[in-house]
Amino acid sequence: MTGIIQIENLSKQYGSGTKALSDVSLTIQEGEIIALLGPNGAGKTTLISIICGLVVPTGGRVLVGGHDIRTDWRAARKLIGLVPQEIALEPFEKVINCVRFTRGLYGEGPDDAYIEQVLRSLALWDKRNAMTRELSGGMKRRVLIAKALSHRPKVLFLDEPTAGVDVALRREMWEVVDQLRRDGVTIILTTHYLEEAEEMADRIGVINHGELLLVKPTADLMGEFGKKTLTIELTAPLAMIPDALSDRGLRLSPDGRSLAYEYDTRAERTGIAHLLGDLAGQGITVRDVSTRQSSLEEVFMSLVAEPRQEVTA
Amino acid sequence: MSGVNWPGVWAIFHHEMTRFFRTIMQSLLSPVLSTVLYFVVFGAAIGGRIQSVEGVEYGAFIVPGLMMLTILQQSVSNASFGIYFPKFSGTIYEYLVSPVGWIEVTLGFVGAAATKAVLIALVILLTSFFFVGVHILHPVWMLAFLVLTALGFSLLGFIIGLWAKSFEQLQVVPMMVITPLVFLGGAFYSAEMLPPFWEGVAKLNPVLYLVSGFRWSFFGLADVPVGVSLVAVGLMIAACCAGIRWIFATGWRLRE
Ligand SMILES: Nc1ncnc2c1ncn2[C@@H]1O[C@H](COP(=O)(O)OP(=O)(O)OP(=O)(O)O)[C@@H](O)[C@H]1O
Ligand SMILES: [Mg+2]
Numbered sequence: 413m414t415g416i417i418q419i420e421n422l423s424k425q426y427g428s429g430t431k432a433l434s435d436v437s438l439t440i441q442e443g444e445i446i447a448l449l450g451p452n453g454a455g456k457t458t459l460i461s462i463i464c465g466l467v468v469p470t471g472g473r474v475l476v477g478g479h480d481i482r483t484d485w486r487a488a489r490k491l492i493g494l495v496p497q498e499i500a501l502e503p504f505e506k507v508i509n510c511v512r513f514t515r516g517l518y519g520e521g522p523d524d525a526y527i528e529q530v531l532r533s534l535a536l537w538d539k540r541n542a543m544t545r546e547l548s549g550g551m552k553r554r555v556l557i558a559k560a561l562s563h564r565p566k567v568l569f570l571d572e573p574t575a576g577v578d579v580a581l582r583r584e585m586w587e588v589v590d591q592l593r594r595d596g597v598t599i600i601l602t603t604h605y606l607e608e609a610e611e612m613a614d615r616i617g618v619i620n621h622g623e624l625l626l627v628k629p630t631a632d633l634m635g636e637f638g639k640k641t642l643t644i645e646l647t648a649p650l651a652m653i654p655d656a657l658s659d660r661g662l663r664l665s666p667d668g669r670s671l672a673y674e675y676d677t678r679a680e681r682t683g684i685a686h687l688l689g690d691l692a693g694q695g696i697t698v699r700d701v702s703t704r705q706s707s708l709e710e711v712f713m714s715l716v717a718e719p720r721q722e723v724t725a
Numbered sequence: 726m727s728g729v730n731w732p733g734v735w736a737i738f739h740h741e742m743t744r745f746f747r748t749i750m751q752s753l754l755s756p757v758l759s760t761v762l763y764f765v766v767f768g769a770a771i772g773g774r775i776q777s778v779e780g781v782e783y784g785a786f787i788v789p790g791l792m793m794l795t796i797l798q799q800s801v802s803n804a805s806f807g808i809y810f811p812k813f814s815g816t817i818y819e820y821l822v823s824p825v826g827w828i829e830v831t832l833g834f835v836g837a838a839a840t841k842a843v844l845i846a847l848v849i850l851l852t853s854f855f856f857v858g859v860h861i862l863h864p865v866w867m868l869a870f871l872v873l874t875a876l877g878f879s880l881l882g883f884i885i886g887l888w889a890k891s892f893e894q895l896q897v898v899p900m901m902v903i904t905p906l907v908f909l910g911g912a913f914y915s916a917e918m919l920p921p922f923w924e925g926v927a928k929l930n931p932v933l934y935l936v937s938g939f940r941w942s943f944f945g946l947a948d949v950p951v952g953v954s955l956v957a958v959g960l961m962i963a964a965c966c967a968g969i970r971w972i973f974a975t976g977w978r979l980r981e
Contacts, residue, residue: 427981464822468976486730486824494822500815502740504747516736517823559819 414478415439416491416567416598417463422472424458424622432458433622435472442566445589445599446627447609450619456602457497459619460569463600464494476567490518493565495556497572497602503545507536507555510544511562518563530558534588550581557588568592570601574608586611610634634678642673642684644691645700654694660687677705729832733825737833741807745841752841753848756795760849763791764856767913778915781944784857788850789940790912793874796846797907797932800875801899804838804882809895812886821980827973831966835883839875846871859943866951867942873958874935878903880965887972887979906932916948931957 417440424433432455440446448456461467463474465481465488474481479488502510511527531537534554539547544555553573560568570589574582589599589612603609609616610630617627626633649668660683663672675682691698745752767787778786808830811817820830853859861867882899889895910932916924927933928949938954941947947954972979 466818466821466980468980486826489822489824492822494818496815496818498815500818502814502816504744509743513736513740514819514823516732516739517730517819517825519730519732519824521732 414475415444416442416477417600418475419459419463420473420475422459422462422474423470424455424462424467425470431622433462433469436619436622436624437472438617438624438627440598440600442598443593443596444615445593445601445613446615446617447613447630448600448602448617448619449604449606449609450602451604454619455622456619457571458622460494460571460600460602464492464569465489490563491566493560493563493568495553495560495568495570495573497575499549499552499556501544501552501555503543505544506541507531507544507547507558508540510555511558514559515562520563526564527558527562530561533591534558535584550577553577561592565597567598567600570599572602572604574603574605582608635676639674640677640703640705642675643702643704644671644673644688644698645702646670647697647699650696654696656694657687657690660690662687730825730829733823733829734832734836737820737825737830738837741834741837742840745803745837753845756799756845756849757852760791760795760852763787764853771913778918779944779946781946782857785859786915786940786944787913788853788857788859789943790907790936791853792846792849792871793910793932793936793939794907794912795849796842796871796875797878797903797935798899799842799845800838800878801882801885801903803841804835804879805886805889805895805899807834807838808883808886809889809892812889813892817979827970830973831880831883831969835876835879838879838882839872842875842879843871846875861943862945863942867939870935870939870942870954870958873955873962874939877935877958877961877965880962880969884965884968884972887969887977890978906930907936909933911936911948915946931961934958 417438419436419438419440422433422436423431425431436455436459448459450456458467462469463476463481465485476488477491479485479491481488502513505513508527508531511531512522512524515523515527528537531540534557536551536554536558539551544552547555553576557570557573573589574585577585586608589601592599599612601612613630615627616630616633618625646669650664650671651668653662653664653671661674664670665672673684673687675684688698688701764784767783771783775783777783808817811820825833850859885898886895909927910930911927916927916933916937919927934949934954934957937948938951938958941951941954971977
């Protein structure tokens with residue numbers, strides 16, 4: 413099945429020599445929400461910019477709705493809405509005129525009823541006659557979203573939609589995305605927060621150094637990386653793990669003073685209560701416990717490190 | 726012109742004209758003021774000594790030149806600023822991701838810049854009626870030259886705006902190139918008043934052909950044949966269009 417977006421062997425080397433993307437291929441299905449995760453400079457914005465027509469790729473091709481973005485760009489671009497990472501707005505323009513303007517650029521006639529609906533859904537209707545420069549940062553970002561939605565795109569790109577947005581607004585943003593999902597809009601968003609990707613996306617792609625390291629359904633990825641480690645510090649050092657506990661997947665630290673237990677946070681039973689009971693049953697006294705969740709950095713670290721391990725093995 | 730995104734053209738044109746009307750007083754006041762100054766300085770001071778040029782009262786003789794000077798300056802600065810500002814503020818991304826190509830962007834921005842320049846030139850013509858009696862021999866040709874010249878130099882300004890990477894660059898071309906060309910292009914004198922050698926040099930200046938054709942539409946007098954003037958403007962428009970098309974096709978300074 414061909415997707416609404418087909419990215420084939422896409423590469424980009426900037427004039428400065430920076431290789432921002434190398435050989436990225438990805439197919440995105442209609443109605444899907446995909447989150448691109450990656451550290452600063454990974455190439456997320458470059459990937460989005462190429463698909464939207466802001467940056468010319470040095471290799472490969474992209475089809476949007478079956479239209480090549482280089483040769484059939486008018487048809488391809490009509491399907492797309494972009495919310496850029498950097499806020500850029502005409503300062504001396506009313507909010508509603510900004511949105512009308514974008515709709516015009518996309519070749520659509522005026523439709524104030526629809527624009528009202530968009531502004532209301534983004535809680536901007538009260539601000540429709542305000543100058544954009546009078547708005548707060550979070551409001552400006554929502555104006556950018558309203559502009560991007562002004563022509564009813566089938567594909568929406570959100571480049572770090574929640575950067576610099578407070579917690580309450582972040583929730584609101586997630587709700588907006590959820591509404592768009594129900595309307596059948598395909599969404600590609602970038603973020604630095606695993607939590608955010610988990611909340612919104614059907615699939616998560618991880619990019620680093622211009623390479624798409626993996627793309628997986630969110631549930632699978634969270635299963636792999638959503639693990640927590642419980643560290644149990646012992647009052648007296650152990651020489652070895654007692655046989656009765658050998659099937660629990662415990663790891664004893666080299667000094668014998670602590671046990672590490674890995675568990676899945678999303679499992680119904682984490683087994684922690686049992687484990688602590690059994691330890692007491694074996695006469696092992698616990699001094700302290702702590703837990704640690706594998707962070708996004710560790711996700712990257714493990715992904716980046718893996719190929720190297722293969723080489724040395 | 727099927728396939729052109731006309732709502733897109735209108736959106737850009739309307740947006741640019743809105744900015745013009747928002748600052749209508751500044752937009753009109755300074756050209757009118759400088760016209761008045763030109764009449765006082767050139768018309769009164771010089772006109773006192775030069776009674777007439779080729780049978781035309783000097784005050785009236787400089788009206789076409791003044792209008793040309795204004796139209797060139799306004800066209801270039803409107804169009805170059807019009808496209809430079811979104812580059813500077815970052816809103817250029819919208820033009821690059823939406824289904825508008827070089828045709829729509831050019832028609833929108835250049836159309837607006839040329840419209841503003843023509844409006845201002847007409848206001849100057851009205852202003853000059855207060856100072857001298859100007860009779861226009863070929864009003865339709867006068868308008869045609871005005872519009873064509875505004876288009877040609879708005880296109881040039883548009884290229885300057887696309888090329889410029891800083892406000893300094895944006896201003897250097899109009900200041901260093903356009904203004905001297907206008908002053909040396911016979912705006913305030915007839916090329917025939919120059920010694921033969923300098924008359925030859927002046928004829929290398931493209932602006933001379935515009936001023937000459939334009940003056941012909943007023944008084945029926947020209948330094949060069951009117952047909953040559955028309956061809957000169959036509960060539961300029963064609964060359965600029967080709968340049969803009971190339972810029973958008975390659976993404977030079979836009980999609981780098
Ligand atoms: N216009 C440009 N010219 C030259 N190099 C660029 C340009 N834009 C980006 N780069 C480089 O390309 C690489 C990828 O940048 P990109 O903006 O795509 O990263 P990103 O994943 O979006 O990062 P962030 O999370 O910080 O937004 C970086 O090394 C960056 O320095
Ligand atoms: Mg980015």
